[in-house]
Amino acid sequence: MSILYDEGQLAIATESRRILDDKASTSDLLALLEQTGVYDRPFWETAIEQGWTALALPEEFGGLDLGLVELGLVAQATGAATAGAPFLTTCYGAGQAILQAGVKSVQERWLPALAAGEMIGACAFAEGNSPLPPQPMARYSGGRLSGVKDAVTGGLQADFAVIWAQGDSGPVLVLCELEGASRKAVDSFDNSRGYADLAFAGVPAVLLAEGGTAQSLAMDVLARMAVVTAHEQTGGAEALLHTARDYALTRRAFGQPIGAFQSVKHRIAELFAQVEIARANCIHAAAREGQPDFLEAAASARIAATQAYDIAARDCTQIHGGIGVTWEQGLHLHMRRARSLAIEQGNLFFWEDVLVGELSGARV
Amino acid sequence: MTDLTVYASKAREWLETVAPLYGKDVRKGLSVEDDLALGRQYQNAKFKAGYAGINWPTEFGGQGLTHLEKVAFETEEMGFGMPISYFGISLGMPVPILIRFAEDKPWVKERVLAALKGEEIWCQMFSEPAAGSDLAGLRSRAEPDGNGWKLNGQKLWTSWAQYCDYGVIVVRTDPNALKHKGLTYFWVDMRAPGVEVRPIKLAAGGSHVNEVFFDDVRIEDSQRMSPVGGGFGVAMATLMIERYVATDSSGFGPPLELFIDLAKDCQINGKSALEDGRIRSAIARNHAMRVGLESITKRNFQLMQAGMEPGPEGSLNKLISVRSRQKLSEMAIDLQGNMGLEFDPSAHVKEDWSASWISAPTGRIAGGADEMLLNTIAEKILGLPQDYRPDKGVPFNQIPA
Numbered sequence: 001m002s003i004l005y006d007e008g009q010l011a012i013a014t015e016s017r018r019i020l021d022d023k024a025s026t027s028d029l030l031a032l033l034e035q036t037g038v039y040d041r042p043f044w045e046t047a048i049e050q051g052w053t054a055l056a057l058p059e060e061f062g063g064l065d066l067g068l069v070e071l072g073l074v075a076q077a078t079g080a081a082t083a084g085a086p087f088l089t090t091c092y093g094a095g096q097a098i099l100q101a102g103v104k105s106v107q108e109r110w111l112p113a114l115a116a117g118e119m120i121g122a123c124a125f126a127e128g129n130s131p132l133p134p135q136p137m138a139r140y141s142g143g144r145l146s147g148v149k150d151a152v153t154g155g156l157q158a159d160f161a162v163i164w165a166q167g168d169s170g171p172v173l174v175l176c177e178l179e180g181a182s183r184k185a186v187d188s189f190d191n192s193r194g195y196a197d198l199a200f201a202g203v204p205a206v207l208l209a210e211g212g213t214a215q216s217l218a219m220d221v222l223a224r225m226a227v228v229t230a231h232e233q234t235g236g237a238e239a240l241l242h243t244a245r246d247y248a249l250t251r252r253a254f255g256q257p258i259g260a261f262q263s264v265k266h267r268i269a270e271l272f273a274q275v276e277i278a279r280a281n282c283i284h285a286a287a288r289e290g291q292p293d294f295l296e297a298a299a300s301a302r303i304a305a306t307q308a309y310d311i312a313a314r315d316c317t318q319i320h321g322g323i324g325v326t327w328e329q330g331l332h333l334h335m336r337r338a339r340s341l342a343i344e345q346g347n348l349f350f351w352e353d354v355l356v357g358e359l360s361g362a363r364v
Numbered sequence: 365m366t367d368l369t370v371y372a373s374k375a376r377e378w379l380e381t382v383a384p385l386y387g388k389d390v391r392k393g394l395s396v397e398d399d400l401a402l403g404r405q406y407q408n409a410k411f412k413a414g415y416a417g418i419n420w421p422t423e424f425g426g427q428g429l430t431h432l433e434k435v436a437f438e439t440e441e442m443g444f445g446m447p448i449s450y451f452g453i454s455l456g457m458p459v460p461i462l463i464r465f466a467e468d469k470p471w472v473k474e475r476v477l478a479a480l481k482g483e484e485i486w487c488q489m490f491s492e493p494a495a496g497s498d499l500a501g502l503r504s505r506a507e508p509d510g511n512g513w514k515l516n517g518q519k520l521w522t523s524w525a526q527y528c529d530y531g532v533i534v535v536r537t538d539p540n541a542l543k544h545k546g547l548t549y550f551w552v553d554m555r556a557p558g559v560e561v562r563p564i565k566l567a568a569g570g571s572h573v574n575e576v577f578f579d580d581v582r583i584e585d586s587q588r589m590s591p592v593g594g595g596f597g598v599a600m601a602t603l604m605i606e607r608y609v610a611t612d613s614s615g616f617g618p619p620l621e622l623f624i625d626l627a628k629d630c631q632i633n634g635k636s637a638l639e640d641g642r643i644r645s646a647i648a649r650n651h652a653m654r655v656g657l658e659s660i661t662k663r664n665f666q667l668m669q670a671g672m673e674p675g676p677e678g679s680l681n682k683l684i685s686v687r688s689r690q691k692l693s694e695m696a697i698d699l700q701g702n703m704g705l706e707f708d709p710s711a712h713v714k715e716d717w718s719a720s721w722i723s724a725p726t727g728r729i730a731g732g733a734d735e736m737l738l739n740t741i742a743e744k745i746l747g748l749p750q751d752y753r754p755d756k757g758v759p760f761n762q763i764p765a
Contacts, residue, residue, distance in 0.1 A: 003666075248748060265742035265743075266739075273683065277653060280663065284656075307649070352647075359620075
């Protein structure tokens with residue numbers, strides 16, 4: 001069943017958008033692009049003040065006991081604003097891994113700190129171009145972690161990471177404090193994402209899950225993060241839709257607003273369709289949290305939202321003509337974010353395979 | 365369970381009991397005439413069971429329920445392949461508009477009951493050779509003739525006109541007025557002298573649409589359903605009167621499961637087609653599109669249940685689903701290689717990729733071409749301006765040809 005947002009949820013949507021609009025500064029975001037390893041600290045402080053870090057955690061750990069629907073609405077607002085830090089999603093993923101792994105001491109150590117925004121968590125599942133390699137190269141043995149994780153989102157600033165590694169008998173999920181790891185910032189086209197190559201040389205780590213449990217937990221955490229990201233992508237695509245519409249109404253050529261030309265207005269109408277299909281998928285997926293078909297719904301949302309944001313970034317820029325490709329105008333913030341978000345939590349190839357596996361009864 | 369889910373499950377139970385009499389299995393291989401006869405029986409069975417005119421007033425033989433029950437019933441009915449297409453337009457537009465706008469109520473009630481029982485069918489005559497998307501550009505004309513009117517001209521793409529008893533029509537009564545202002549709306553007897561119906565064979569082989577010619581057809585002024593010059597408004601009301609209808613995210617083509625099954629059965633370069641990245645991508649993207657449309661439909665249905673207006677994104681269904689069906693059908697034929705060349709003209713559009721492919725263009729044109737739907741989204745939802753319109757503010761007979 002799909003859902004209608006209730007009043008509380010609508011208030012979260014409006015309020016988070018209002019707060020981010022108040023603080024939005026294109027020039028600040030542009031400055032972040034030119035520095036490796038710097039993120040938008042005021043944005044993250046706002047997120048903590050607003051309780052967004054506590055949103056999806058249980059009350060017993062200092063959370064607000066809400067879920068993907070509410071977090072998704074906040075993510076939609078951060079996506080519209082091309083917010084300058086990735087931690088909302090990374091902390092959520094790390095928190096979910098810890099919560100579901102069910103190791104009491106680990107939960108007590110990290111979840112209240114995540115809820116309060118005192119700690120930053122990351123998830124390091126991918127290796128090379130594989131979002132969740134069947135046989136990871138990173139090794140976990142005798143309580144210690146060795147190996148490399150490439151371009152971990154938020155890895156540069158995170159206090160700890162949940163890591164997908166190879167244990168003594170199959171893959172495991174472990175939690176590793178990053179103090180003992182070496183980190184190298186990745187110089188990226190979207191520099192506020194805190195991408196870092198992490199290298200571990202026998203760093204102590206705590207086992208969260210192993211065997212089939214590790215596999216299904218990693219997939220679930222990835223799917224949950226993918227739903228948050230899908231909301232973020234939808235928010236970005238929607239912002240671009242409105243930007244394109246507003247520009248087409250004001251820019252004039254050949255004696256009329258360019259939005260009167262069907263080549264332009266149809267492009268924008270198609271964009272509306274993309275955004276609405278992505279949004280409807282996000283609402284559906286968030287509402288399926290914890291249900292047997294959640295993975296299918298998450299994959300679907302991820303695919304629809306990735307397509308929508310890519311098309312929006314492409315077409316909105318095209319509709320702007322020359323001004324759209326200038327540094328100062330800042331549309332490229334979305335163009336860059338559309339690509340970075342398309343890769344974080346697994347690319348389209350990965351999710352298409354996951355979805356077809358679910359639909360055809362042959363899981364990957 | 366809500367009242368509505370109870371209603372839907374009772375409807376489903378009833379549909380299951382009558383499906384062996386009227387459903388897709390018994391319809392296989394029937395001629396159009398036999399299928400229509402079966403359809404009339406089914407329509408009559410619906411009437412007796414209380415599933416005809418679900419949201420129409422009881423004084424006209426309807427059930428007096430809301431559009432929610434109607435949509436719930438249609439949604440259940442869709443999967444059974446019942447012979448309902450002959451009555452879709454009749455009961456969807458002309459007959460409800462008759463209830464609203466025709467003056468002679470006892471006569472209207474007779475017509476409505478006959479239509480609900482499947483005894484009479486009404487058509488809707490709007491499009492013409494020179495007026496499709498640009499409806500108000502129509503040229504058929506009615507001229508005053510004593511105390512009535514004399515009708516001349518031609519209509520086109522009129523669905524099921526060859527089987528219709530009556531029709532509603534919009535024609536020009538004043539060529540000196542602005543194009544939207546010179547139109548008037550009537551009902552006509554399709555058996556009146558001077559009315560000639562010629563079926564048009566379509567690319568897919570069937571002939572459900574027609575040309576209708578009018579040669580000095582006499583119309584009484586009592587058949588007028590709009591003020592003189594007020595026909596365009598009633599025409600718009602006709603298109604909107606049953607705007608809550610069941611939708612189908614497969615674009616009225618085959619379900620995606622059928623494509624997945626086909627991919628399992630086919631090979632590409634010696635490997636299962638289901639393992640091929642191109643096929644996987646097509647399946648995944650189609651599924652995501654369908655989930656989106658279904659989620660929109662469910663959410664809008666919930667909004668209506670809560671007494672709110674459904675969102676404008678509901679208008680996306682036909683635009684997105686039918687063209688996707690067209691592409692997926694092409695791919696399904698390709699996938700079968702030489703085996704895909706065989707064609708069964710009587711195959712069902714929801715069960716056969718070739719039937720789906722060859723009739724898909726009709727779906728992208730009928731009931732609003734893709735381009736018009738995009739204009740509507742751009743103008744009505746997003747507030748973008750209309751295209752250059754040299755026909756605006758000009759009397760019809762002075763519009764540049």
